[in-house]
Amino acid sequence: xxxxxxxxxxxxxxxxxxxxxxxxxxxxxxxxxxxxxxxxxxxxxxxxxxxxxxxxxxxxxxxxxxxxxxxxxxxxxxxxxxxxxxxxxxxxxxxxxxxxxxxxxxxxxxxxxxxxxxxxxxxxxxxxxxxxxxxxxxxxxxxxxxxxxxxxxxxxxxxxxxxxxxxxxxxxxxxxxxxxxxxxxxxxxxxxxxxxxxxxxxxxxxxxxxxxxxxxxxxxxxxxxxxxxxxxxxxxxxxxxxxxxxxxxxxxxxxxxxxxxxxxxxxxxxxxxxxxxxxxxxxxxxxxxxxxxxxxxxxxxxxxxxxxxxxxxxxxxxxxxxxxxxxxxxxxxxxxxxxxxxxxx
Ligand SMILES: *Cc1c(COP(=O)(O)O)cnc(C)c1O
Numbered sequence: 001x002x003x004x005x006x007x008x009x010x011x012x013x014x015x016x017x018x019x020x021x022x023x024x025x026x027x028x029x030x031x032x033x034x035x036x037x038x039x040x041x042x043x044x045x046x047x048x049x050x051x052x053x054x055x056x057x058x059x060x061x062x063x064x065x066x067x068x069x070x071x072x073x074x075x076x077x078x079x080x081x082x083x084x085x086x087x088x089x090x091x092x093x094x095x096x097x098x099x100x101x102x103x104x105x106x107x108x109x110x111x112x113x114x115x116x117x118x119x120x121x122x123x124x125x126x127x128x129x130x131x132x133x134x135x136x137x138x139x140x141x142x143x144x145x146x147x148x149x150x151x152x153x154x155x156x157x158x159x160x161x162x163x164x165x166x167x168x169x170x171x172x173x174x175x176x177x178x179x180x181x182x183x184x185x186x187x188x189x190x191x192x193x194x195x196x197x198x199x200x201x202x203x204x205x206x207x208x209x210x211x212x213x214x215x216x217x218x219x220x221x222x223x224x225x226x227x228x229x230x231x232x233x234x235x236x237x238x239x240x241x242x243x244x245x246x247x248x249x250x251x252x253x254x255x256x257x258x259x260x261x262x263x264x265x266x267x268x269x270x271x272x273x274x275x276x277x278x279x280x281x282x283x284x285x286x287x288x289x290x291x292x293x294x295x296x297x298x299x300x301x302x303x304x305x306x307x308x309x310x311x312x313x314x315x316x317x318x319x320x321x322x323x324x325x326x327x328x329x330x331x332x333x334x335x336x337x338x339x340x341x342x343x344x345x
Contacts, residue, residue, distance in 0.1 A: 077216030
């Protein structure tokens, strides 16, 4: 792969802003820091955070068996995705390919960055249509977004289809693995070193239970990560977020326990919903939410709201007529949902 061909011209020649903490990295209690115009009174947060988040990345690198220079952190995956657009897509010139129904941020970011969106609907089984996707690509197709497990359809894409896209797409393939911890499928991280055009994104917002700290992860070749590092805001991950993320990674077994209980709850919820007549279809789920087809999505959505139960109405998405998206809650919350739905039918 020729990375230079894919990058924006101005990004190739850009030199990164060098912050005080970039130029002098060594943190030593004995030093006198007079380089960053901080307030010298120690309150735990008076210093700028590590711009490279080395401690967090070190831990992630160990867990994923990767090099630290294959990791970039962002203020949520949303920042990671925006950096990817800004690195590769020339505004008013390049295009990206998305596979609706899928996560809304890809098209929001494309519009924000003045990049054309080429949409290739998933099949009725919610799988990528490889030939149609490849027919849509041209020399200006820079990014292809594969969200797997996919939001809102809840299924994973077939590995063979993903692999053929990785081999045949001329640009960068971004695999969004926000829900990978809930999946029976293995992460594509294990094959990152095989595909120079692969970027895998993950997040602390779902399985890790830390949506509030805003931390997204990007894994790619060290060449791609070096480019993204060059364009990221210098101190994009604040100290509080770095502290909380590190604590979580040091107690990773808690995450696995919570994930397992959510997966069990998912099965319980499916069996209960199946007995309620207003449900036309409950799609299989490889994530922490269910896509369900009901008799009348707008009506059921409003009725649920009136009982203080908030779900996502996806009826206007392609292939999702009369569909609602339900996040798996605690056992008590799920029971509340079932009790109310039983009263309705
Ligand atoms: C929730 C979600 C994310 C997470 O975004 P953050 O900005 O990290 O909170 C990313 N991708 C998909 C498909 C999601 O559903």
